[in-house]
Amino acid sequence: MTPKGSEMQAAGALLLAIAAIACQGDRKAEPKAVPLSKAAETRGLLDAGARKKAAPPPEVAAAEPDAGAEVVLPTGLEWRSVPGLGVDVAVAPGVTMRKGRGEAILADDVSELHIQRGAAGSNAADVKHRMEVAGGKVVVDRAEGEEFRLEYVMKDKKSGAPIFGLAMRRVVDGNPIDCTSRGFDTSSTKMAFDACRLMRATP
Numbered sequence: 001m002t003p004k005g006s007e008m009q010a011a012g013a014l015l016l017a018i019a020a021i022a023c024q025g026d027r028k029a030e031p032k033a034v035p036l037s038k039a040a041e042t043r044g045l046l047d048a049g050a051r052k053k054a055a056p057p058p059e060v061a062a063a064e065p066d067a068g069a070e071v072v073l074p075t076g077l078e079w080r081s082v083p084g085l086g087v088d089v090a091v092a093p094g095v096t097m098r099k100g101r102g103e104a105i106l107a108d109d110v111s112e113l114h115i116q117r118g119a120a121g122s123n124a125a126d127v128k129h130r131m132e133v134a135g136g137k138v139v140v141d142r143a144e145g146e147e148f149r150l151e152y153v154m155k156d157k158k159s160g161a162p163i164f165g166l167a168m169r170r171v172v173d174g175n176p177i178d179c180t181s182r183g184f185d186t187s188s189t190k191m192a193f194d195a196c197r198l199m200r201a202t203p
Contacts, residue, residue: 078093079200084104085177086201087115087172087200088199088200089195090195092191094108095195103116111181111191113191115195115196116178117176118169124141124169127150131150131154134154138151139153145171148169149166149193150167151166151189156184163182164182164184164185164186165183166181168180170197177196179192179199
């Protein structure tokens with residue numbers, strides 16, 4: 001092999017090595033999708049000494065519809081009337097409903113949603129205070145007039161695992177309706193959020 005050919009071969013090998021290192025750097029820079037329960041933000045949130053804030057789970061990050069706007073049901077949901085409250089909620093066909101003590105309880109394979117009339121004089125600050133006394137850390141605090149949505153994370157007293165919860169109030173025909181749900185998975189609030197976000201007065 002001539003000296004010139006040897007130099008070209010060495011230069012080619014160097015270019016391949018640089019390209020390989022660059023590709024590895026790109027792969028390392030790509031963000032990895034992890035559930036909120038394993039995310040660093042949640043670990044910081046659950047540590048009393050930490051100052052971090054967790055982002056809301058992506059599946060519950062949508063906004064509530066504007067008051068008085070025509071509600072269009074997403075594919076796969078249907079209206080279900082809640083007895084005694086005069087409201088319909090948007091749920092999947094497989095969701096079951098039963099009557100509790102002063103409330104209706106809707107359930108699917110993942111979560112359980114409790115719906116009841118909002119207590120007179122109670123507001124978002126009261127609900128937030130009760131959550132924090134119980135050890136919850138609020139990660140979404142949204143209020144507009146009388147309506148509010150609070151999403152929180154708290155530790156399970158036995159296992160120490162994170163519990164994800166939702167406390168939401170809608171005002172339908174002047175009546176405050178409260179929705180609450182909690183579970184061990186970030187998707188535990190999805191059914192509750194969809195049902196209450198798209199709530200309407202029963203026609």
